[in-house]
Amino acid sequence: MRRLRLVWPVLAICAALVNASAARAAAAPVPEKPRLHLAAAGVGFPYLPFIIADSRGYFRQAGLDIEIGVFSGGAKALQAMMGGSADIVAGAYSNTITMAAKGQKLVSFVTLASCPGWVFGTTRASHDKVKTYADLKGMRIGVSSPGSSFHMGVNYLLSKAGVKPGDVSIIGVGSSAGAIAAARSGQIDALMSNDPVATVLQGSGDLFPLAVMRDPAGTRATLGGDYPEAAIYTTRDFAARYPNTVQAVTNAVLEAERWMANATPEQVAAAVPPQYALAEKDVFARAYANMQKCISRDGLMTDAAAHTVHDVLAAFDPEIGKASIDLKATYDNRFVENAGKR
Template sequence: MAALWRQVSIALATFAAVSNASAASGAPVPEKPKLHLAAAGVGFPYLPFVIADSRGYFKQAGLDVEIGVFSGGAKALQAMMGGSADIVAGAYSNTITMAAKGQKLVSFVTLASCPGWVFGATRASHAKVKTYADLKGMRIGVSSPGSSFHMGVNYLLSKSGVKPSDVSIIGVGSSAGAIAAARSGQIDALMSNDPVATVLQDSGDLFPLAVMRDPAGTRATLGGDYPEAAIYTSKDFLVKYPNTVQAVTNAILEAERWMAHATPEQVAAAVPPQYALAEKDVFARAYANMQSCISRDGLMTDAAAHTVHDVLTAFDPEIGKASIDLKATYDNHFVENADKR
């Protein structure tokens, strides 16, 4: 009986702590305070969730978030579809590709309004690679096959008439594995983001063919704004746990607002060592290279969603043929509600 009362007391204390945190912020109590977040990586487009965790914004919103970092968006998506994760910090494009398969996924807060991608030749092959067409027959590293990095590669190659079957795609992750693969000569080219891209450029191991570290570079390369990173979940989860989704949104927006005014050095200092991927000075310099990609308001625009759809369609005709309601792949009202608090 005493053990039972201890369990009841612990449960009540936990509930009270969550309730007090939510009450203090004026937000409803999350229906599911303990969450599992699957992250496609810890590249800079995903930094808002890292900051939300390290600076305590998730806890302030009444959430206990367990983060699992995967080697690419495809694997993070698999984790959620398999039931081991509730939400994903990954590519918005996954909501569209899954919609083409009849799966209803919804992005509810944008992390990055441009991809921050750097696509280039590695030291082993840069003398032979001057254009996308030169990559025919070569090995190209991406975070994981089927990821947004992979889709971006296919789109860029298609502009030069190179088909997906003309190259070998190799999954190398998006952090230390990508750096090792580029330096060891395992790949001829790499699609990466920061800080990996800055680390490799600084050491002379990556020679860019395309740089999408800011809105202007993204529009020039992809034809419009391209929201690479977002927090998304299933439509069922969104409907069942709206207060929880609102709490996640509130925490992410707090992180984005803080990042908008923080210096690169302050951001670097706020990132835990397991997520840093580089020394603090290198990290700060890399972040300065692409910080304009980080969303400041968490919103998705209809035009940006169409750009992502157009990029996907360029190399996957099935997506173009599918009947997809793009407005159903994102929901801005949680961001809009956060602004009313």
């Protein structure tokens, strides 16, 4: 009898959990556009929450069927959305600001990474010649793609040393295998990368860091404040027309971020499909441990962080500095805040 008395409370708790889950699912708004095309700026670690949301079935649970297209940089992912072949982008929040300066209304609605996870360094080909940013004048610098957030980050760091954008050669090398190959083959003298590429190249002695932004402290020291690198964004028109769809995407990404906050690096590595891994599981887990503090835990954008991104862009782009930009219009926290009310 005593055993039965113990079992009944457990069964009651399980039933309550199932009922609560069912109630949340029933309360969730039905997406107006369940089939979506997501353009990803890359599969580096700042973008892991959307990969986990897909691999662990959170998008599907939210009523979404998402087709993911991975591009070689944020500029190309943005171009895909603006051209109509993608509905939403997993890319740099900074794109919402640069496009606002051009009169285009984009809005970030859930943050993926609260710091960029960038590692900027010299390659083996030029390591002996470069000690400071100023020494990079006239050299070849690899970024994911020209016009990407990686490129913008390079411009900002060089501007601190008085090196103008035209003083270096920018080469698009992608953000995964292409970047590794370019660094090892001597095609570039320096590289802006994130993990796992940075960990792989550091481990093989092919990348020597000048700046490391793998955690909030390192980011603040280098960029002057919190710098939300990766987010999910879309056009303001899309968000207004399909609010339930945007809410569903937000809910799925937040589920992924909550899971990642409690998972070990090994568990995260195991949850990433092979086509997105870019490295063996043990290397992937070690690389993730290097920058996991950058992954957002709540999906929110802060006003201070938005201003930091704006100030970094304005430091080397006078058009951003001169433009009248309403930063509060470049992000919308309502979808994240609504997710907590379900």
